[in-house]
Amino acid sequence: MTDEPTTDEERRARRGRPAEPRSNLRPIGHAMIAALVALAFASVLDARALYKSAVTQPDGPGRDVAVAVTGALQAVTNFTQVSQLRQGVASAIGMGDKDTIDTNLNLPVKTAAAVPPAAIKPIFSPQKKLKIYMGGDSLMETVGMAMEQIGPRTGVIKVEPNDFHISTGLNRPDNFNWFNNLRSILASENPDVVTLMFGDNDADAFMSGMAAGAPQIQSFGDAAWEQEYRRRVGGMMDLALQKPGRFVVWVGEPQMENSDLNAKQVKLNSIYKSEAAKRPGRVAYLDTYELFTPGGAPYSANLTVDGATKLVREPDGEHITLDGGAVVTGAILKILQEHFTLQGALPPSLSLTQ
Amino acid sequence: MLFPTFTFVVFFLIVWPLNWVLMRNRERWRIFMMAASYVFYAAWDWRFALLLAGSTVINQGFAVAMSRTTQQKRRTALLVATVVVNLGILAYFKYWNFFVDSGQTVLGNLGFEVPSLLVDTVLPVGISFFTFMALSYVIDIYRGDYKPTTISKFAVFLSFFPHLVAGPIVRPAELVPQFDPPPDPRYVDTTRAFALIAGGLFKKVVIATALARFVDPVFGAPDQYSSLVVLVAVYAYAIQIYADFSGYTDMAIGIALLLGFRLPQNFNRPYASSSLREFWRRWHMTLSRWLRDYLYIPLGGNRKGRLRTYINIMLTMLLGGLWHGASWTFVVWGALNGLGLVVDHWWVSRREARGGKEPAASGPRRWGMIFLTFNFVCLAWVFFREDTISGAVQLLGHLFTAWDKPSPQISVGVLLAIAALLLTQFSPPRIGEQLRGVFSQISPIAQGAVLGVTLMLTNLLGPYGVAPFIYFQF
Numbered sequence: 001m002t003d004e005p006t007t008d009e010e011r012r013a014r015r016g017r018p019a020e021p022r023s024n025l026r027p028i029g030h031a032m033i034a035a036l037v038a039l040a041f042a043s044v045l046d047a048r049a050l051y052k053s054a055v056t057q058p059d060g061p062g063r064d065v066a067v068a069v070t071g072a073l074q075a076v077t078n079f080t081q082v083s084q085l086r087q088g089v090a091s092a093i094g095m096g097d098k099d100t101i102d103t104n105l106n107l108p109v110k111t112a113a114a115v116p117p118a119a120i121k122p123i124f125s126p127q128k129k130l131k132i133y134m135g136g137d138s139l140m141e142t143v144g145m146a147m148e149q150i151g152p153r154t155g156v157i158k159v160e161p162n163d164f165h166i167s168t169g170l171n172r173p174d175n176f177n178w179f180n181n182l183r184s185i186l187a188s189e190n191p192d193v194v195t196l197m198f199g200d201n202d203a204d205a206f207m208s209g210m211a212a213g214a215p216q217i218q219s220f221g222d223a224a225w226e227q228e229y230r231r232r233v234g235g236m237m238d239l240a241l242q243k244p245g246r247f248v249v250w251v252g253e254p255q256m257e258n259s260d261l262n263a264k265q266v267k268l269n270s271i272y273k274s275e276a277a278k279r280p281g282r283v284a285y286l287d288t289y290e291l292f293t294p295g296g297a298p299y300s301a302n303l304t305v306d307g308a309t310k311l312v313r314e315p316d317g318e319h320i321t322l323d324g325g326a327v328v329t330g331a332i333l334k335i336l337q338e339h340f341t342l343q344g345a346l347p348p349s350l351s352l353t354q
Numbered sequence: 355m356l357f358p359t360f361t362f363v364v365f366f367l368i369v370w371p372l373n374w375v376l377m378r379n380r381e382r383w384r385i386f387m388m389a390a391s392y393v394f395y396a397a398w399d400w401r402f403a404l405l406l407a408g409s410t411v412i413n414q415g416f417a418v419a420m421s422r423t424t425q426q427k428r429r430t431a432l433l434v435a436t437v438v439v440n441l442g443i444l445a446y447f448k449y450w451n452f453f454v455d456s457g458q459t460v461l462g463n464l465g466f467e468v469p470s471l472l473v474d475t476v477l478p479v480g481i482s483f484f485t486f487m488a489l490s491y492v493i494d495i496y497r498g499d500y501k502p503t504t505i506s507k508f509a510v511f512l513s514f515f516p517h518l519v520a521g522p523i524v525r526p527a528e529l530v531p532q533f534d535p536p537p538d539p540r541y542v543d544t545t546r547a548f549a550l551i552a553g554g555l556f557k558k559v560v561i562a563t564a565l566a567r568f569v570d571p572v573f574g575a576p577d578q579y580s581s582l583v584v585l586v587a588v589y590a591y592a593i594q595i596y597a598d599f600s601g602y603t604d605m606a607i608g609i610a611l612l613l614g615f616r617l618p619q620n621f622n623r624p625y626a627s628s629s630l631r632e633f634w635r636r637w638h639m640t641l642s643r644w645l646r647d648y649l650y651i652p653l654g655g656n657r658k659g660r661l662r663t664y665i666n667i668m669l670t671m672l673l674g675g676l677w678h679g680a681s682w683t684f685v686v687w688g689a690l691n692g693l694g695l696v697v698d699h700w701w702v703s704r705r706e707a708r709g710g711k712e713p714a715a716s717g718p719r720r721w722g723m724i725f726l727t728f729n730f731v732c733l734a735w736v737f738f739r740e741d742t743i744s745g746a747v748q749l750l751g752h753l754f755t756a757w758d759k760p761s762p763q764i765s766v767g768v769l770l771a772i773a774a775l776l777l778t779q780f781s782p783p784r785i786g787e788q789l790r791g792v793f794s795q796i797s798p799i800a801q802g803a804v805l806g807v808t809l810m811l812t813n814l815l816g817p818y819g820v821a822p823f824i825y826f827q828f
Contacts, residue, residue: 024545024794028374030801031544031612035370037802039363042809049813086810095814142571166567314574315741322571322578 045086047077048099055101056175059206102180103173103209107235108242122245124192125343126155130336133189135163135182136197136251139320143197143251146325147332154333156345160189169201170232174208179232182239194240195332197251199272200318202229203264221267229268234275237283247284247339249332250276254288254324257299257317265289284335291331292324303327355397357605358555365394366609373613377536384506384533391513395479402478405443410509412439413488417495417502429496436492444485447478449680456682480519482677484512486644491526493648503530516610520602522620523640529615537614545794547611548801549786552808554604557597559816561771565594568768573739576749581757584749586764586772591739592732593775596624599638625731626779628723630694631702633731645674656699663699668692678738683746687737694730 043050051074054066077083090096124130132151134144144162151157163185168176178198186194205220207228215224233250240248252269256262269289276285292303292312301313305327312324320328336342355362369390376383396403416436420429491508494500503511503526511530517523572579572587579587600621610617620640627633634642650670656663668689675688705712733750740746793801 024543024790025541026544026794026798028539028542028544028612028614030798031542031547032371033798034544034548034801034805035612037799038805038809039367041803041806042813045806045810046813085807086814089811090814098814311575314571321575323575 043073044077044082047074047083048086050074052099052101052174055208056172058204100177101174102177104177105173105179105209105211105232105235106183107179107231108238110238121339121341122192123341123343124156129156129158130193130340130342131158131160131189131191132193132195132336133160133163133185133191134195135178135185136165136195137168137200138164138166139200139253139318140164140197140251141166142320142322142325143195143328144325145322146329147195150326150329150333154342154345156342157333157336160185160191167201169198170236171202171204171207171229177209179235179239182236186240186243190243191246193247193249193336195249195251196236196240197253198233199253199265199268202268203261220264226271230271230275233271234278237275237279241279241282247282247336248276248279249284249286249335251286251328251332252288254292254313254320255299257301257313261318262299284339286328286331286335288328288331291327355394357602357609358559361397365390370612374539377539377614380534380536381506383536384510388506388509388513391510391515391518394515395513395518398479405478405481406484406513409440409443409484409488410505410512413492413512414502414505414508417492417508420492420495421502433492433496437489440485440489444481447481449676483521483523484518486523486641486677487512487525490523490644490648494526500526507533514610514615516606516613516615517617520599520606521638521640522603522606522618523644524617528618532615539614542614543611543616545790547608548805549790549793550604550608550611552805552812554601554608556808556812557601557604557775559812561775562594562598562601563817564767564771565590565597568765569594569739573749576752577756579752579756581753581755583764584752584756586768588732588736588749588753590768590772592625592728592735593772595735595738596621597771597775623779625728625776626724627727628720629702629727630691630698630730633727634691634695641674641677645670649673660700660703664696667695667699671695681741682743683737683740686743686746687734690734690737694734 047070051067051070054063054070057063057066074083087096087099090098132147134140134147136143141162141164144159144164148159148162151159163181165176165178165181168178170178173179182194182196185191203220205217205222205225207217207225210217210228214228217225217228219225237248237250240246250272252272253265256265266289269287273285273287276283293300299317301311301315301317302309303312303324304310305312305323310323310327311321312327313319314321337345355365372386373383373390376386392403392406395406413436416432416439420432423429423432491500491511495502502508507530508526510533511524511526514524514529569587569591572583573591576584576587603620607617607619618640620638622636622639624633624637627636650666653666653669654662655666658666669692671688671692672685673688675684675686675691678684678687736749737743737746740749793804796804
């Protein structure tokens with residue numbers, strides 16, 4: 001609360017000098033040229049990113065125009081190889097895939113065969129640990145984090161790094177191609193169990209990567225939409241099940257605070273559940289809607305676990321807290337215990353404090 | 355319309371050249387700039403533009419009426435009316451529900467049943483900023499420090515789009531005189547403008563966004579994380595809010611410079627402050643200055659004895675806290691800063707009474723003071739960030755009780771973002787000046803190439819899409 005000068009600007013002004021040395025001042029025309037060159041140059045360097053931004057916009061005339069303009073720009077930069085600079089920098093810092101758009105789903109055409117209940121369940125032990133992969137959208141973040149903490153405590157489970165990608169889903173492979181991502185993870189990590197969770201970003205009618213000749217989708221939930229979304233959900237399951245013996249846990253969506261969004265999640269859950277049912281013995285559906293709001297209770301951010309009330313949902317009414325993630329992890333572990341023999345496994349304490 | 359968006363780029367590419375073309379015809383330029391600013395503001399909600407226009411007309415009316423009378427009583431009455439109307443509008447949109455809710459809670463606890471008087475309003479973006487600017491215009495006229503200008507100049511002053519939604523809070527004497535004579539297009543501070551815009555963009559898009567992703571879940575449920583993670587999140591939030599807010603105002607100042615106008619600096623390496631007093635001279639400087647000149651000094655400042663000084667500081671900081679938002683957490687944040695400033699003042703006066711010296715500009719003692727100041731500011735930010743006081747207390751308690759709790763690893767990116775921004779606080783200003791000197795001497799094409807690569811890197815390191823700015827809510 002004093003008027004001492006503290007900024008360089010103030011000090012210069014007190015000495016009767018302009019804020020910037022006069023030699024640094026330039027005609028405005030120069031600045032306009034520099035700005036236009038900068039924008040043009042950045043547009044060329046960022047052409048792939050601009051195109052991806054345009055493509056991943058919500059459907060509509062604005063998107064069509066943006067896609068046409070940035071598509072033309074990208075064609076020019078691809079021809080001249082200028083965009084290689086950004087690609088080179090991106091690859092060097094491990095972000096090489098950031099601008100990639102690949103809407104090719106490459107889904108298996110055959111539904112994975114059902115497996116009759118085995119007389120002897122597959123056996124895992126501290127010497128031969130069960131490898132679990134956790135992948136999905138932002139709701140998977142805390143579920144995966146909880147599994148990373150709790151899973152290894154059993155002594156039998158090895159958890160792969162949490163593979164969540166914010167603002168992604170199955171309907172916009174142009175934004176993030178989960179099908180390719182899963183295929184590459186399966187090839188490199190070869191997990192025994194694949195746990196997947198999607199839906200929060202799929203409550204929309206628009207889908208990219210539609211097969212040629214596929215019926216036109218008019219609205220979320222119509223027959224054409226359901227046919228395509230089922231194909232993708234089932235396809236993800238079948239991708240994982242290409243290796244014999246691998247097991248999939250599909251984590252359904254919990255109840256959402258927003259009733260409109262929740263109604264869509266209910267629809268999505270019905271697809272996940274029925275697609276899982278088509279692959280008995282190989283895919284388990286985890287009903288988190290029932291887990292967090294048992295008996296059709298209304299939405300609540302809290303849940304009583306072992307007599308204690310815990311905050312399981314984020315204030316946004318969509319996401320799951322770390323404690324909520326622990327609850328889901330507990331349910332996943334229960335499913336795994338039913339499906340596998342986990343020899344020498346310690347009781348999986350769901351506490352995050354141990 | 356957010357600065358780092360394609361829509362704004364298109365808007366500015368139209369407004370920028372027209373600004374300079376129309377500059378010579380002052381009246382036409384003012385109409386143009388006012389129209390552009392209203393388009394910018396109405397892009398959020400066209401009703402906001404009506405509010406801004408109403409504020410312009412009312413305040414100009416009071417200013418002109420005040421200038422036409424020499425009777426002190428009448429002038430004072432007009433001033434009181436101005437303050438009541440401006441704060442009334444602000445109170446309705448921003449504080450009505452807060453006070454009604456708080457009142458109902460108190461009455462409810464006392465056993466009284468009261469009908470709900472809560473109203474369903476949308477808080478107009480930037481209302482606190484332009485209300486304070488309008489108040490400073492009328493108060494300066496009341497004090498005789500400034501004479502009323504024309505309504506078109508006042509309208510441009512109030513609505514000038516670079517500062518409209520999140521400051522800096524400009525005084526009429528700083529901006530209105532720049533309208534006449536018009537800026538010289540041959541000598542424009544373009545180098546500084548580009549540096550501010552590029553730096554601000556990087557701070558917002560890369561640093562603030564990256565840190566928000568780490569901070570949000572930890573502040574949302576701190577008891578689920580270890581003390582170490584919570585501690586890093588507290589530091590990360592301090593950096594996030596600085597990157598977010600200073601990033602926006604840097605862009606605002608840079609954009610104004612490209613239009614030929616100088617706006618006051620709003621941040622000056624605040625986390626390098628060695629005392630809370632220094633921090634408040636370096637953080638949101640235009641708000642600190644406003645509070646000092648229009649609240650602290652009229653209350654008596656430090657002219658009425660030590661106790662009154664302390665009371666005045668507390669009142670100023672409490673109201674400064676409330677300015678940020680209608681919540682008790684902001685009041686506590688203001689109170690904490692007020693208490694800190696009182697202790698600071700007391701400490702300095704005690705040292706001076708004993709003939710002690712101010713700590714040297716460098717050395718361990720100064721570094722210790724910087725460390726203490728930074729940590730105190732971070733502690734206060736917890737109340738600023740949390741929705742409830744109990745939430746803030748719980749988070750702070752968690753800093754001491756969960757050191758043995760395992761929790762997810764803190765990413766290198768988060769630590770790098772914190773370290774990088776803290777480093778900028780201690781880098782000598784000379785480096786920036788020298789770099790700007792070199793940049794200003796290269797050709798416009800080369801400047802464009804440098805800026806293009808900077809934009810590309812910002813775009814690459816940032817996420818797709820832009821998060822809203824924290825200070826827009828104020």
